[in-house]
Amino acid sequence: xxxxxxxxxxxxxxxxxxxxxxxxxxxxxxxxxxxxxxxxxxxxxxxxxxxxxxxxxxxxxxxxxxxxxxxxxxxxxxxxxxxxxxxxxxxxxxxxxxxxxxxxxxxxxxxxxxxxxxxxxxxxxxxxxxxxxxxxxxxxxxxxxxxxxxxxxxxxx
Amino acid sequence: xxxxxxxxxxxxxxxxxxxxxxxxxxxxxxxxxxxxxxxxxxxxxxxxxxxxxxxxxxxxxxxxxxxxxxxxxxxxxxxxxxxxxxxxxxxxxxxxxxxxxxxxxxxxxxxxxxxxxxxxxxxxxxxxxxxxxxxxxxxxxxxxxxxxxxxxxxxxxxxxxxxxxxxxxxxxxxxxxxxxxxxxxxxxxxxxxxxxxxxxxxxxxxxxxxxxxxxxxxxxxxxxxxxxxxxxxxxxxxxxxxxxxxxxxxxxxxxxxxxxxxxxxxxxxxxxxxxxxxxxxxxxxxxxxxxxxx
Numbered sequence: 001x002x003x004x005x006x007x008x009x010x011x012x013x014x015x016x017x018x019x020x021x022x023x024x025x026x027x028x029x030x031x032x033x034x035x036x037x038x039x040x041x042x043x044x045x046x047x048x049x050x051x052x053x054x055x056x057x058x059x060x061x062x063x064x065x066x067x068x069x070x071x072x073x074x075x076x077x078x079x080x081x082x083x084x085x086x087x088x089x090x091x092x093x094x095x096x097x098x099x100x101x102x103x104x105x106x107x108x109x110x111x112x113x114x115x116x117x118x119x120x121x122x123x124x125x126x127x128x129x130x131x132x133x134x135x136x137x138x139x140x141x142x143x144x145x146x147x148x149x150x151x152x153x154x155x156x157x
Numbered sequence: 158x159x160x161x162x163x164x165x166x167x168x169x170x171x172x173x174x175x176x177x178x179x180x181x182x183x184x185x186x187x188x189x190x191x192x193x194x195x196x197x198x199x200x201x202x203x204x205x206x207x208x209x210x211x212x213x214x215x216x217x218x219x220x221x222x223x224x225x226x227x228x229x230x231x232x233x234x235x236x237x238x239x240x241x242x243x244x245x246x247x248x249x250x251x252x253x254x255x256x257x258x259x260x261x262x263x264x265x266x267x268x269x270x271x272x273x274x275x276x277x278x279x280x281x282x283x284x285x286x287x288x289x290x291x292x293x294x295x296x297x298x299x300x301x302x303x304x305x306x307x308x309x310x311x312x313x314x315x316x317x318x319x320x321x322x323x324x325x326x327x328x329x330x331x332x333x334x335x336x337x338x339x340x341x342x343x344x345x346x347x348x349x350x351x352x353x354x355x356x357x358x359x360x361x362x363x364x365x366x367x368x369x370x371x372x373x374x375x376x377x378x379x380x381x382x383x384x385x386x387x388x389x390x391x392x393x394x395x396x397x398x399x400x401x402x403x404x405x406x407x408x409x410x411x412x413x414x415x416x417x418x419x420x421x422x423x424x425x426x427x428x429x430x431x432x433x434x435x436x437x438x439x440x441x442x443x444x445x446x447x448x449x450x451x
Binding site for chain 1: 187200209224235265269314321323327
């Protein structure tokens with residue numbers, strides 16, 4: 001076994017390699033490891049948070065559904081009530097219109113009948129007068145018998 | 158380039174015997190032949206070549222994964238690098254409590270682990286593959302192929318492992334000074350482990366020095382010893398497998414070589430990982446000790 005200058009060469013090479021590793025190998029690897037650890041920590045935290053959020057959201061959905069159902073029920077009730085009111089109002093209005101119409105019609109019919117009756121009366125009186133005048137041509141004097149004719153007209157009414 | 162082990166006989170004339178084979182495999186490629194036990198002018202070129210190229214490969218592969226790193230779903234390669242980083246980071250966190258120091262020490266530990274693991278893994282390549290290719294190139298270049306030396310496992314070279322453990326020692330001294338200050342560290346050097354008494358100062362100081370030396374030497378030697386021994390056993394297994402050709406009728410040796418080689422290689426997967434891990438952990442522990450006051 002010989003000792004020689006190889007020893008010092010090896011010593012220097014060793015320190016240079018160690019320096020190189022310290023400068024160019026160690027930091028990026030350790031950084032990658034640390035970053036990955038951080039990523040995993042963050043990921044786990046995010047997963048936990050997502051789980052909580054999901055539970056919250058589900059609860060909210062149930063709440064909202066219940067609320068919607070309730071308000072729909074309310075709407076339906078009030079709509080039914082309103083519809084009832086409208087129908088009632090309409091029914092009253094319709095009844096009123098019908099009554100009014102009937103009354104108007106009755107009045108009209110009454111007036112028409114009256115008119116017809118009067119016309120008829122006039123005609124009958126004229127006819128009677130005409131007939132009588134045809135028959136009694138000379139005996140009947142218009143002026144003399146006016147009262148008689150008016151009485152006759154009145155009786156026919 | 159004059160390389161070589163002059164003690165080797167002319168190998169061109171005959172196949173190397175067991176001793177020559179092992180010595181050949183245990184000789185480093187150097188720019189000049191090392192005679193003395195310690196010679197600071199010599200380099201082990203093979204150790205440098207493989208350790209530097211493997212180190213660059215390791216850090217560039219990791220840097221590639223790091224550059225493309227995403228905090229989203231990681232690819233397989235990124236996930237593998239992330240796995241390593243997390244493993245090292247958790248170990249560093251448990252041992253070194255200063256986040257400021259960890260910014261450098263944790264990447265250092267990662268480098269140590271990956272680099273040493275890959276250098277150790279060179280032991281799993283076929284023993285003669287790269288040396289034979291080198292011998293062929295060396296021969297083609299007009300040199301004697303029997304003098305083509307090539308050792309492919311950098312961690313089986315004491316220089317490499319001691320170099321790294323010395324770097325760890327330097328870091329320990331640096332952090333001792335940085336964390337405790339000059340005064341605090343001096344105080345610790347003379348009062349720990351036995352206590353503050355003028356008579357105990359020299360003993361304490363001696364113990365501290367012994368501790369530093371023992372830590373550093375054992376740190377480097379442990380890895381070196383394991384890998385050197387592992388490599389040597391691969392050589393012995395290879396020799397056993399090769400012996401059948403010489404002794405007619407003993408094909409059993411060849412089968413034994415295959416079985417032993419397989420078993421040792423499988424076991425070695427454990428050893429190379431374990432030794433890389435131990436070196437990394439000790440690096441962290443020693444630097445961690447530099448942060449703690451007695």
